Amino acid sequence: MKKKLVALMMVGCMVGTLAGGSMSVCAAGSGKTDTVTVGILSDPENMGPWSGMSQGRIAMLFSVYEYMITREDGQVYGVLAKNWEQVDAQTYKVELYDYIHDAAGNPLTASDIVFSFESAIATKNYGKLSVVESVTAIDDYNVEFKFNKALEIGEFENVMLECAIVTQAAYEASKDQMATTPVGTSAYLVESYVPGSELILKDTGNYWQTDESLVHGTSLHNAEEIKFSVITEASQHTVALQTNAVDISNGVPDTDVAKFNEGGEYSEGNAVSIILDNLSFDIEYNMSDNSVFKDDKNLRLAMAYAIDKEGLNIGAFNGNGAAIKDFGNSSYPDYNPEWDNEEYFDYNVDTAKEYLAQSGYDGSALTLMYTNTGAQELLAQMLQAYWGQIGVNVELLGYDQMMAQQEQYNPEAFDVLLKTTGSTDYIVNQWKLCWDARDYQEVTGGTANFVQDDELQKLMEACLNVETYGPETIDAVHDYLVETCYGYGVVQGTINIVHSEKISDVALDSRKQILPGACVYAE
Known part of the structure; x- marks a missing residue:
């Protein structure tokens, strides 16, 4: 099996303008699957929107939550943010799409953006948010961000990418602050979660962004069901792929990767992407x-x-x-x-x-x-x-x-x-x-x-x-x-990514984590 090329979230065509304009990536029109199983090295543990980062949490983050913007192949695009403009050295105004709702159906407005950012800042888990002085709802779909200094290169984008966005209604309805029941604005909701073992997400079939030209790599949902299988021993990722217990993993040890390359003992039905x-x-x-x-x-x-x-x-x-x-x-x-x-x-x-x-x-x-x-x-x-x-x-x-x-x-x-x-x-x-x-x-x-x-x-x-x-x-x-x-x-x-022939193109986020919803499937 020849080594597959990695699609760095660029699973469509791009149009638009940078710096304050909206940008888009055309969603893939095919290549979907009913279910995909992803091997991950660590349990997500606390999946709340603003809990501390961990290896397992990062693996599932974009499947559940969306952010104001996203970054693809070095370019920046709006997700929840329709447009943004710099007012002065320390002030930005961000416009939201006026039809956003979360995976539970709750509408999202500017007050939810304020709630999310203020909640994230209060945890002190996110150092990049320390430059935020205030977040204010101007009206239902416009938000003002004031910063405590003139921002440096990349800082505005990093702030917009640092805070997972939820509706206040969904967060307050959660019995555990979304630790095991996260509700973001993505297409997916948790179907079941067994700590230390498995997390299953299901596509709700009611994703808010119906204009496919505006759906970006981090928001694609080509899999009806995503299973994250927690496998803490790297050597067991090799076994899981060999036995078809998982479809894709970035946890295979370097010493075992060659076994899945062309000519390797496990190459039949598998492929390797090394990036x-x-x-x-x-x-x-x-x-x-x-x-x-x-x-x-x-x-x-x-x-x-x-x-x-x-x-x-x-x-x-x-x-x-x-x-x-x-x-x-x-x-x-x-x-x-x-x-x-x-x-x-x-x-x-x-x-x-x-x-x-x-x-x-x-x-x-x-x-x-x-x-x-x-x-x-x-x-x-x-x-x-x-x-x-x-x-x-x-x-x-x-x-x-x-x-x-x-x-x-x-x-x-x-x-x-x-x-x-x-x-x-x-x-x-x-x-x-x-x-x-x-x-x-x-x-x-x-x-x-x-x-x-x-x-x-x-x-x-x-x-x-x-x-x-x-x-x-x-x-x-x-x-x-x-x-x-x-x-x-x-x-x-x-990063060694081994996957079955079920996946024809691998998609990754800006942290080089697998995006199972954005992968292109052979089925």
């Missing part, structure tokens, strides 16, 4: 005052040149990933392809040893902190080996995700941090996750990894400002990060 993840694996040095890296650029460079990034790709992702040339990766629309031709700490043991000889390194053990996931654990072991071959002694310190999140801002906890970062829109917003000191000043005194550098901050603010954002300011940050070597990207991972 590059939008996430990057990055190295961040601890740049706090007492760190060995603070005033030793030679040590930072020595360790950077000691890493064979393509070796990491082969070792961790069977060569299906990519060695990267920036703190981010090439999946972003503002990535400069000219960077691919630049020297970016390219693997050179001799160069690494020369820098090490000029450094102040005394042979003491350095600590590499990472998260105990399969990919990070394997990468950490390889990094330890690469650094060991030039004489740098590194000890590994693995934490679970919650502890790693906390300890990364403790200057005494580590010397080097292996981290996974990514954004759903622009590369500058991936950089912001580490290098914008405004976001970390109160916690670290500088950037996420304790850098205190006024020049870096000036460059970051310039590339994030909507007035100065562009190739020149983007290149300036990239070049400065290369020059200073405070941290760097090493490899871009993969």
Whole structure:
């Protein structure tokens, strides 16, 4: 079976205009199925509209809830929002369609948008909503958003994509704040839910957007029934596909993917889609005052040149990933392809040893902190080996995700941090996750990894400002990060999607999660 191409939600034709206008994707006119079973690695647990994010929750999110807008292949389109316009630097006006109703039949108006945003903000689960000062219903179908600052590149879109929208009537009718009985404006309602086992969604047959030219990838409903099967062991995803217990999964281990490719023992009736993840694996040095890296650029460079990034790709992702040339990766629309031709700490043991000889390194053990996931654990072991071959002694310190999140801002906890970062829109917003000191000043005194550098901050603010954002300011940050070597990207991972022949085209959301309702089916 040949490897299928992944349809990144673009399952139709696009028309319209950007920035304040309505945009649309033509809905697929065929390729539907009665039922599809999706293997997921984690239970959704709390499916309430504004509960904290988890792996299982993300898998089902777009099947149940809709947002003001959606993002497809780097473009932004309205979903519940018909139009929007910027009134001034800190104010936007959004117009809704005047015929929206939720999956239970309750009409949705501007007051429900206010209710949803105010409720989401109150949970403090959504950091991107911290820029919202107020949300006000102007009338039944127009909403005013006021922000507490002039928004930077991508921030308005991120706010519109951050809050799941429900009607107040449906939410207040729920006995458990929609934890197990979510009611959004999508085409689907929960038929049954067995925690830790299975979630079944059914198409109501009464989706509010009847104009198919306005139905976007995240809102398509090509499956009458969607079953999410919770399979927590990655190896069992292989078994589930082999035995036809599931139709599609992105949880198959890298080591098993080849079994489903053409010529593999399970290839008959199956196909594989391997795509590059939008996430990057990055190295961040601890740049706090007492760190060995603070005033030793030679040590930072020595360790950077000691890493064979393509070796990491082969070792961790069977060569299906990519060695990267920036703190981010090439999946972003503002990535400069000219960077691919630049020297970016390219693997050179001799160069690494020369820098090490000029450094102040005394042979003491350095600590590499990472998260105990399969990919990070394997990468950490390889990094330890690469650094060991030039004489740098590194000890590994693995934490679970919650502890790693906390300890990364403790200057005494580590010397080097292996981290996974990514954004759903622009590369500058991936950089912001580490290098914008405004976001970390109160916690670290500088950037996420304790850098205190006024020049870096000036460059970051310039590339994030909507007035100065562009190739020149983007290149300036990239070049400065290369020059200073405070941290760097090493490899871009993969997402392995294995599916049966029942699915002819796979659809994914902007987080690279499977959209079962938008997949195209052979039936």
